[in-house]
Amino acid sequence: MKRKVALYGLLCLLCVPFVFPTWWMVTSSMKPISEIFSESLLPSEPTFATYSQVFRMQPFGQQYWNSLYIAVVVTLGTMAVAALAGYAFARIRFPGQNVLFVVVLTGLLIPSEVTIVPLFQLFQSLGLTNTHWPLIIVPIFGAPCVLAIFIMRQFFIALPPELEEAARMDGLGRAGIFYRVALPLARPALGAVAIFTFLHSWNLYLEPIVYLSTPDMFTLPQALTQFVDNYGGPMWNVQLAAATMTAVPILVVFVLAQRQFIEGLAHTGVKG
């Protein structure tokens, strides 16, 4: 009994640095600037003026949309590319397969930060800087996708071949087997890939600040740092109102689906 109380006490104590920042983000966003450094855990008079100020200072709705649609497109695109390639590398025998797999796998050795200079050069020569193309195309087809391909391949390798053979007997072609049999079974792996990819795209920071230059093109991480006063000092409460709007929706989704989230990630972490 004593041990239990001690354990709970320890867990609660350890929780503080994990929970407090989120709490502080939400409550500080409702404080007037004069109260921002006060020690009280709640704003004395909660105000939502900061939230409307967010939209006055930046095209925040547009920026929110930019981040959201880029993350969704990148997630769907990565799932498609990774499922196709992962399946082929795992289940189809074709000449040169192993060499091609190694070629793709080298992406794991080359994080996209390493190639940012030539990629910038490439997109600039195509006239695609200050567009969302680099933020969409590179993650779907480039280095960030390789881990997803690897996860999908590991999953398909473990799939029992009998299922596919039965489908083949029924006269289904390769594409049909992939789409009707293998893909539906791959839902857990695809889920994990989707979570990883979405978060990666949602948090991307280096690439947006390298490629994008006008506020209406910005993504959220980049936009969050733009809430400064005329002297370049941060407008804490407005900044945190914007931050709250970017963080809370994802947290809510997570709490609702937390089993799938954590178990999916643990699954791929161990296997991948």
Place this chain on the structure above:
Amino acid sequence: MTFWTYRRRDNLVGYLFVAPALLGSLAFVLVPLGLVGWYSLNEWNVLGGTFEFIGAENYQRLLADEKLRSALVATAWFAAGLVVLNLSLALLLAVLLNQKLRGTTIFRTLFFSPVLVSLVAWTLVWQLMLQPEGSVNGLLGFLGVDGPNWLRGDTTAMISVIVVQVIKNVGLNMVLFLAALQGVPAPLYEAAKIDGAGPWTRFRRITIPLISPTILLTSIITIVGSLQVFAQIAVLTQGGPGTSTTVLIYYLYQQAFQFHHFGYGATISVLLFVIVAALTLMQWRMRRKWVLHET
């Protein structure tokens, strides 16, 4: 015999399926990597519009660059601090959550939640909390300690960046450790208990050896990840004060995109690539060894 045998058609489908990934790898990974190598042999100032072959000069500059040396030192400190703190905290949390206790799911959710808070949002609130009159020092003052100006001191800035990053992402490693702990067969503990081994001995002699593959994997994943930490540093310290938190990737960003030295930036990229590739290959070799070891 028709030309389109099942085998031939299967080959074609295979090539078509891997084509997007393969072409993407060529266009966005391998060719750019080759270009990084080529650029590093040139003096290229974008603003000046100069592009001229200079051979190994950038590499000589690299060796003599004091700032690069300090960036490597900062990177090493950052990686070391991050790995030690991250893994020990992750293991501690996983062990605590692995106890037979009601409500561990709630705690697991809470410890994991920062992983989901968007990175810059997380960094911004810590920036506020780490101000001289912020809530971290408020808490310290409550305990009777006069807190420093965290982001303005060399050592404290480095500590701050590490801690902010650890708390953000320790949940991931915690989940991996938790899965590994749950894979340790319970009879082993029972047997050790009968032999009179205390909890600490059981932990050291059974748990640690059995989860050591996970410890190894997480440590290398965490080190490689630490080399890619950019946003937190760009927002919290901008590499400062001085150059105390200017890690390699931030230095790369400064040289290439703030000072427009693309050639020299590419040279730093080559260095970053060599470090990441060496660590990743090491991880693969070790993993293979561990897998053999297991069977």
